[in-house]
Amino acid sequence: MRKILPFCLFLFSFYFLKSQETFPVNGSHDKRPKKYAFINAHIITKAGQSLKNATLLVNDRLIESVGAGQEVPAGYITIDLQGKFIYPSLIDPFTTYGVPENKESRAFGRAAQVLTSTKNGPYAWNEAIRPETRAIDVFAQDEKKAEQLKKIGFGAVHTIVKDGIARGSSALIALNTNKDNELVIIPDAAAQYSFDKGSAKTSYPSSLMGSIALLRQTYYDAKWYQQQKKEYNISLEAFNKWQSLPQFFEVNDVLDVLRADKIAKEFGKSYIIKTGGNDYQRIQEVKATGASLIVPLNFPKTYDVADPYEANKLSLAQLKHWELAPGNPAALEKASIPFALTASDLDNVRDFWPNLRKAIKYGLSEDAALRALTETPARLLGAGDRLGTLEKGKLASFIITSDSLFKEGNIIYENWIEGEKFIANHSSNKDLRGEYASNVDDFGAIKLLIGGKQGKYEAYISKPNDTTKIKANLVVDGDLLSLSFNPKGVKKSYRISAYIATVKPLQLKGEINREDGGTIPWSASYTGAYTEKTETKRADKPLELGKVIYPFAAYGHEQPLAAADVLLKNATVWTNEKEGILEGADVLIAGGKIKAVGKNLNASGATLIDATGKHITAGIIDEHSHIAISRGINEGTQSVTAEVRIGDIINSEDVNIYRQLAGGVTSSHILHGSANAIGGQSQLIKLRWGKSPEELKFEGSDGFIKFALGENVKQSNWGDIARVRFPQTRMGVEQVYVDAFTRAKEYKAKIAMKGSNARRDLELDALVEILDNKRFITCHSYVQSEINMLMHLADSLGFKVNTFTHILEGYKLADRMAARSIAGATFADWWAYKMEVQEAIPYNAYLMEKQGVVTAINSDDAEMARRLNQEAAKVIKYGGLTEEEAWKLVTLNPAKMLHIDNKVGSLKAGKDADVVIWSGNPLSIYARAEKTFVDGVKYWDVEEDEKIRDFQQKEKARLIAKSLEEKDKGNATQKAVEKPTIIYHCETLSGDINEDVNHN
Structure with missing residues (x-):
């Protein structure tokens, strides 16, 4: 039995049962406790x-x-719930509910530069650092x-204010409709936290590596701030205050999960990472972070x-992600990675349950789904003592x-x-x-x-002794119902309003609403x-899915590639050693x-490859x-950005790795661009196709x-709008170096002082490493006068230039470079593409080489x-x-420049097995790299490439056919939009920190 209070009294009291102590009540105070017993559930x-x-x-508000x-x-x-189910209410661990949406920041590039914060008050110098923000202060x-x-x-x-890199504190909110305070x-x-600068007007950062550096520097600044009394900073005060709270980090790609985790490890943090939903693409690396995820x-x-034509725009990665994304939660469960689920990224919350059931169809267990929506978010938010179970x-x-919460057709x-009822259905x-x-009016007996199912009824009308049924619309609301139907061949509809008059036996009573209004x-x-009548339900097809490939891009492999012992026989071997070029020789690769x-x-157990007629280098x-x-x-927003690191933003999914393996490249020195005098720290990688970013290093x-x-440094071609950042002249460029290294020397002395509370400065740390010969300079250069300037400046300030790159006027001062043991990396025959290369000549590399300069030919270009x-x-x-000599320009000489000639650059016992088999003389325009080994792993094989292309062409065709089938079922579609690979050059000024997230 259900004991019901008079409806009007209940309705009156509903609004006052949870009144706050500090708020006045307009009317009589009603403090009656809300006591409910839900039985038989x-x-x-x-x-x-x-x-x-x-x-x-x-x-009242609690479970007794x-x-x-x-x-x-x-x-x-007492409320009898015979046949019904009770579950804990769900918790969404990542929303912007009740807080203002942030405005997009303008992209850096051809826009006026803003060097420091425009906010009034003692805040952080950069507007992307805004930990003083509290979601609760702007919540409504x-x-x-x-x-x-x-x-x-x-x-x-x-609820979270999604604005900035350090975003401040968030709030856990109940979805009641009482006063905000309640x-x-x-x-x-x-x-x-995030990598997205949000609405910040400050130009820095303009790149992902800048965002990472800014956050790292903020951690160090916050630590210093605790131990000093020189300045008051609202932002750093708040940053330190929130360190005892759970730490949430939003990213949109699986590689960013790994990047965020690196920061966490550096500062002893444990981030709860809100991901982009493509974690399955690097599941082992994600598991290794130990982080909890919000998915x-x-x-x-x-x-x-x-x-x-539209289908051809799509990459294999786009199509595979469409197919495999619903399996992401199941992959996390299988890997025992703790995770919660969120509806936050859905265009429409009505897609939540269909998508969740789809994830279950793809292998997510119902227990894991429930846990990810209740216990886990409660635990992650420190609310496990109040919510989740x-x-x-x-x-x-x-x-x-x-019914069961996850069952198709279940009704909430x-x-x-908190003890207050909301009627969902x-x-x-x-x-x-x-x-x-x-009996229905003039239609007669029916x-x-x-x-259907209780609560989700289906109704039909038929004549007695007639099997023909007419579909009727039936709506049930408590004990009230409405019924309408429109018989075929009758030019009128019938509308009935009724109620449940008796239960045993069931009898419905009401009124037929006539067309004349009566x-x-x-x-x-x-x-x-x-x-x-039960219809024979067509059995669902077994779920057939493609496999994850590594990397998640065209030419990826379903299984990681492994090293093997290989004996290459009877080739022309270019040793780059004193033995020179050997005819009819062999190379044995073992253990990488x-x-x-x-x-x-000879080698027992090694795979034999007959390389007769081939060349090996x-x-x-x-x-x-x-x-x-x-x-x-x-990161060209400041003149000196030595704190940023290419190593933080390595993209292991870039197809150019594979393409360059096909050209015989095994190692690449990835440089910051040339937008500022002192750019970022570079990263040397091996082209281990399929490995994670850290494994490429x-x-x-x-x-x-x-x-x-x-020209790039002084912003010659940036337009009149770029007249804010120093320097604007070549003289100013020199002064940047003088100032930077003077500060670095002072900083070095300060941190060496006993008891010093010197602020850790990541920018100056890198410059001190240069002074200590622990970090080495590769300098973008063209004009003789500037090259001379930097060499003399290095002499006077006590640092060394390792390599001048580009250096198309190197032939003018090769003797001075050689005297200082400065290397030169240049182009073979690029000239006249801008003013400062007007005096470039194609004999430059030869002339530097003959003057004793270690000389290399580099690309600066993916093609x-x-x-x-x-x-x-x-x-x-x-x-x-x-x-x-020519071959050493692209092998042994760059190895010497990069101080790795003890490991690579020549074929010598003990060196890394970075080896290429060419179809002919490698200096010929007709020669092709047939096989490329890195550490003894065959990452490129011209014959295997044909098989991969054939397989992936079929895979793409399968996915297109599957897409067409899904469209025919009436599923929502999206336009096929090409996502081209972004090709970067020295001069590329990119303003969109989120522009090439892989999973899209």
Whole structure:
């Protein structure tokens, strides 16, 4: 039985039951406790634990008890939930509910530069650092959005101001509709971070590496701030204050998950990372972080590929992500990675349950799904003692459903939030299914047939003794119902309003609404059960999915490639050693190293490759490259950005890695651009196609940094709007170096002082490494006068230039370079493409080489890197180098420049097995790299490439066919939009920190 208070009294009291102590009441005070007993329910207290025919007692805002066989104490309103289910209300751990949306920042590039914060007050110098922001200070409930979320089962949300890199604190909010003060569960729930500068007007950062450097520097500044009394800083004060809270970090790509984790490890933090939903693409690396994740359910819509031209725009990665994204939660569960789920990235919250059920279809267990929506978000937010499960003493936040929560067709009837009821869908406790006898006005005697599921009925009208059925519209709201139908061949519709008059037997009574506005009485009497004809349901096809490939790009492999012992027989071997070029020789690769070079070699167990007629060389080393990076090659917003690191933004999914392996390249030196005098720290990588960003890095190599001279640095071609940042002249460029190294020397002395509380400065740390010969300079250069300037400046300030790159006027001062042991990396025959290269000549490399300068030919271009062998050959034409000398320009010489010639650059026992088999003389325009080994792993094989192309062409065709099939089923589609690979050059000024996120 359900004991019901008079409806009007209940409605009156509902609004006053949770009044706050500090707020006045307009009217009589009503302090009656809200006591409810929900009996005979199937209660799921937490994932994996359920009670049948159980009772949940609620006293005011809290759960008093939950269990089976309980007596209902006196004074409780009893609600019989026979046949219904109770679950904990859901928690969304990442929303912007109730807070203002931030405005996009303008992109840096051809825009006026803003060097420091425009905010008034003692805040951080950079507007992207805004930890003083509190979501609770700008929160205001949004009843419309709250209703949408409550209808799908959410009772609480974690709300975040998504603006900036250090975003301040967030709040945990209940989705009630009381005063804002009453909704706050935790006012400062967590600290928030991202790589997105948001609405900040400050130009820095303009790149992903700049965002990372700024956040790292802020951590160090905050630590220093705690130990000083020199300045007051609202931002750093707040930054330190929030360190004891859970730390949340938003990213949009799996590689950014790994980047965020690196910062966490550096500063002893444990980030809870909100991901972009493509974590499955690097699942082992994600697992290794140990981080808990918040995972969106915004699976890509089916691509509209009806037009073959449009279909051709899509990459294999886009299509595979569309297919595999719904399996992301299941992949995390399988890997035992803790995660919560969020609806935050959905365009429409109505997609939440269809997408969640799709994730379950793709392998996510129901227990894991429930845990990810209840216990886990509560635990991550430090609210596990109040939310997430149904236990004594916790907040009375739960949902009442018609069936198992994840079952297709389940209805969420009510969502109780802290003891207050929200009706999500009206329901009746009476089961109305059956056959009824009735009479409808001039239509005559009828049978009313009610079938379907309780609470989700389907109704039909038929004549007695007639099997023809007319679909009727039936709406049930509690004990009230409305019925309408329009018979075929009759030019009128019938509308009936009725109520449940009696239960045993079931009888419906009401009125027929006539077209003339009048009404006539109507009734229907239950005559028996209605047995619906069961249709043979077509069995669903087994779920057939493609496999994840590594990297997640064209030419990726389903299984990681491994090293093998290989004996290359009977080739022309270019050793780059004193042995020179050997005819009919062999190379033995074992354990990732070159085991032996010589004739008539044998090795048991090694794979034999007949290289007769082929040429074997060491792998090409590109001293100046800009491939394999994410979201910005330049941090050109300041004159000195030595704190930024290319190593932070390595993009292992860049197809140019594979393409350059096909050109015989095995190592690339990835440089910062040339937009400022002192750019960022570079990163030497090996082209280990399929490996993670950290695994691409050349182990044990020295650190380098990019300097630059000339037009780019003084912003000659940036337009009149770029007249803010110093320097604007070549004289100013010199002064930047003088100032930077003077500051670095002072900084070095200060940090060496005993008891010094010197502020850790990442920019100056890198310059001190240069002074200490622990980091080495590669300098972008063209004009003789500037090259002279930097050499003399280095002499006077006590640092050394390792390499001048570009250096198309190197022939003018090669003797002075040689005297200082400065190397030169240049182009073979590029000239006249801007004013400062007017005096470039194609004999430059030859003349530097003959003056004793260690000389290399580099690419500075993703396309040129695929044919560096041909670029080296040009120096034979322009100057007359021997073939061996020319070949060293792209192998041994760049290895010497980069201080790795003890490991690579020549074929010698003990060196890394970075080896290329060429179809002919490697300096010939007709030669092709047939096989390229890095550390003994065959990452490129011209024959395997044909197989990969064939397989992936079929894979793409399969995915297109699957897309067409999904479209035919009526699924929502999206336009096929090409996502081209971004090619960076020295001069690229990128302003969109999020421009090339891989999973899109």
